[in-house]
Amino acid sequence: MILFDGQRKIAEGGRIEFREHITESPSAPLTLVCLDGGEAVFDIDIDAPGISLDLRGLYVCGGDTRLRVTVNMRHNAGGSSSTQLFKGIAGGNSNSRFDGRIVVARDAQKTEAYQTNRNLLLSRSAVVETLPQLEIYADDVKCSHGATAGKLDEDEQFYMRSRGISLEEARRLQMVSFLAPVMEGLDEEVKSQVNDCLAALK
Amino acid sequence: MKEILKIKDLHAVISGTDKEILKGVDLTVCEGEIHAVMGPNGAGKSTLSCVLTGKPQYEVTGGSIEFMGRNLLEMSPEERSWAGLFMSFQYPVEIPGVSISNFMKTALNCRREACGEAPISGADFLKLMRRKMELVKMNPDFAKRDVNAGFSGGEKKKNEIFQMAMLDPTLSILDETDSGLDVDALRTVAEGVNLLKTPQKSIIVITHYQRLLELIVPDHVHILKGGKIVCSGSRELVTRIEEQGYDSF
Numbered sequence: 001m002i003l004f005d006g007q008r009k010i011a012e013g014g015r016i017e018f019r020e021h022i023t024e025s026p027s028a029p030l031t032l033v034c035l036d037g038g039e040a041v042f043d044i045d046i047d048a049p050g051i052s053l054d055l056r057g058l059y060v061c062g063g064d065t066r067l068r069v070t071v072n073m074r075h076n077a078g079g080s081s082s083t084q085l086f087k088g089i090a091g092g093n094s095n096s097r098f099d100g101r102i103v104v105a106r107d108a109q110k111t112e113a114y115q116t117n118r119n120l121l122l123s124r125s126a127v128v129e130t131l132p133q134l135e136i137y138a139d140d141v142k143c144s145h146g147a148t149a150g151k152l153d154e155d156e157q158f159y160m161r162s163r164g165i166s167l168e169e170a171r172r173l174q175m176v177s178f179l180a181p182v183m184e185g186l187d188e189e190v191k192s193q194v195n196d197c198l199a200a201l202k
Numbered sequence: 203m204k205e206i207l208k209i210k211d212l213h214a215v216i217s218g219t220d221k222e223i224l225k226g227v228d229l230t231v232c233e234g235e236i237h238a239v240m241g242p243n244g245a246g247k248s249t250l251s252c253v254l255t256g257k258p259q260y261e262v263t264g265g266s267i268e269f270m271g272r273n274l275l276e277m278s279p280e281e282r283s284w285a286g287l288f289m290s291f292q293y294p295v296e297i298p299g300v301s302i303s304n305f306m307k308t309a310l311n312c313r314r315e316a317c318g319e320a321p322i323s324g325a326d327f328l329k330l331m332r333r334k335m336e337l338v339k340m341n342p343d344f345a346k347r348d349v350n351a352g353f354s355g356g357e358k359k360k361n362e363i364f365q366m367a368m369l370d371p372t373l374s375i376l377d378e379t380d381s382g383l384d385v386d387a388l389r390t391v392a393e394g395v396n397l398l399k400t401p402q403k404s405i406i407v408i409t410h411y412q413r414l415l416e417l418i419v420p421d422h423v424h425i426l427k428g429g430k431i432v433c434s435g436s437r438e439l440v441t442r443i444e445e446q447g448y449d450s451f
Contacts, residue, residue: 154258159295162255163309163365164283166316173300173308180299180348 001038001067004190006031015039022046022053029054031185035197037065037094043072049079057084058182059098060194062091062122062201070099073113077105078138081112087182089175091122091201097129100145106137113141119149120178122171122201172198203232206270206373206404207254213264214253222263223249225429231373234401238415238440239408241426242448247408248292250426251377255289256282270372284313286372290362290379297349302361305349306331306368313369334367338394356387363394374398375406380414392417412444425451 003011003018006028011018015038020030022044030053034040046053061067073082082102090096102113119128132145152174160170175198176183183191207230214224223246231237241247252260254267256279267274270285277285297305311321322330335342340360350358359379366374376395380388395418399405407418415423415437423439424431425448432451433439442450 156295156297158255158257158279159291160297160305160309161279162283162289162291163305164280164313164316164369165305165309166280166312167278169308169312173297173305177297177299183299 001040002035002193003040004033004035004186004193006185006190007187008190009193013038015041017041017043019043020045022051023048025051026053029056029185031055031182032057033182033186033190033194034059034067034069035193037061037067039068039070041070041072043074044082045074045076046080046082047076049077051077051080051082053080053082055082055084056182056185057086058179058194059086059088059096060197060201061089061094061096062126063094064092065094067094067096068099069097070101071115072101072103073115074103075105075108075111075113075141078107078109078111080108082114084115085181086115086117087179088117088119088128089122089178089198089201090119090126090128093123093125095127095129098131098147100130100132100147101135102133102143102145103135104138104141104143109138109140111138111141111143113143115145117145117147118178119147120175121149121151175201203234205230205232205268206235207231207406208268209265210267211265212250212253212262212267214249214260214262216249217259217261223429224253226265227426227429227431229424229431231404231406233404235422236399236405236407236418236420238420238423238437239406239426239431240410240423240440240443240448242410245426245448246429247426248377251289251375251406251408254282254375255279255287280312281316283309283369283371284316287375288366288369288371288373289375289377290359290366292378292381294350294353294358294362296351296353298351300349301346302349302364303327303331303345306365309365309369331368334364337367337397338364339390340364355382356384356390359383359387359391360394363391363398367394367398370398372402373404373406375408376414376418377408378410379407380409380411388414389417412440415440427451
């Protein structure tokens with residue numbers, strides 16, 4: 001797996017562990033991009049009150065690759081908020097799994113934590129698993145999670161093709177559209193790496 | 203006159219069902235003509251436009267369609283577009299994250315590639331887009347906006363006519379372009395269509411109402427009812443429909 005943040009490649013390997021202790025609010029969304037198969041584990045600890053974290057991620061896999069993304073978002077201090085948006089595209093015979101855990105510690109009252117995981121399946125043989133979990137030990141929190149898996153929208157595809165956009169290009173634009181909320185925060189170099197990866201997907 | 207479109211005894215169903223929606227439609231459109239297809243709800247108007255543009259959810263079970271001398275039914279939706287067919291959608295699709303500029307450039311370049319031409323240069327594309335936006339009175343800021351995302355009904359229809367201007371089709375189908383438009387938006391959209399109309403271009407206007415046909419004046423009017431064209435005539439037919447309704451046909 002190759003892991004990028006919003007600006008550059010930060011790691012490469014079969015299993016990548018990424019740890020971050022957040023003690024002040026980041027000025028921009030934190031974006032994580034996982035390309036190719038392998039495993040990534042993101043351990044993110046929110047260790048101070050008053051933090052607002054916007055975490056976005058995407059993963060793309062095709063061919064026969066297996067990919068696993070685990071997010072452990074731990075709220076260790078109260079009065080902070082986190083929102084997560086993870087988007088995955090799976091093609092070919094790939095198998096991808098997203099484990100998303102939000103843990104709210106007993107003293108972390110007034111925590112707000114939300115997680116969304118959306119998956120796009122390009123082929124019938126791709127398999128996507130998504131396992132969101134909430135572990136809440138405090139009693140005054142707002143937390144939610146949601147997950148979806150769907151295929152390319154046919155009406156959207158027909159609209160594009162009726163304008164002379166080939167099926168292949170239409171599919172590519174649909175993927176661009178799907179990933180847009182995560183891609184908007186990326187530097188051009190990272191964007192182009194993602195686009196190259198999308199162009200090779202079936 | 204040169205025949206652009208020739209529909210013969212066209213029968214169609216929604217894929218996977220046996221409920222016939224088009225039950226033998228015949229229609230010929232010649233170069234430069236404007237045809238109106240009118241009819242009540244459920245007559246098959248939208249099915250006809252979907253079958254013409256090759257929407258996958260519809261299946262042709264009989265008859266033939268020739269477009270510019272080619273068998274339209276053997277062509278993919280994009281091939282039909284490359285050949286000069288265009289449809290303004292009744293409900294244009296929103297594509298968040300894809301700008302109008304990116305969308306149209308991709309469309310033009312796909313066609314150029316299919317015709318063995320090199321991609322359009324960035325400068326030429328911008329020039330072309332500005333000119334066509336001006337023609338349909340579209341704010342140039344729209345080039346950067348995502349396709350139809352958050353557009354009003356009028357803006358969506360104007361964007362359809364802008365795309366029509368960019369693609370410069372031989373035959374345009376306006377599928378209920380008047381639906382959801384206020385009087386002013388309707389006039390702007392109709393003016394755009396009339397500006398694009400040349401003696402070589404043909405148009406099929408699909409509508410329930412007279413309103414749009416006062417602005418885009420048809421040469422021929424057809425009544426589609428129960429999956430068939432039950433009556434064809436000149437523009438005087440429109441007045442009869444307004445006075446007597448579709449029940450009289």
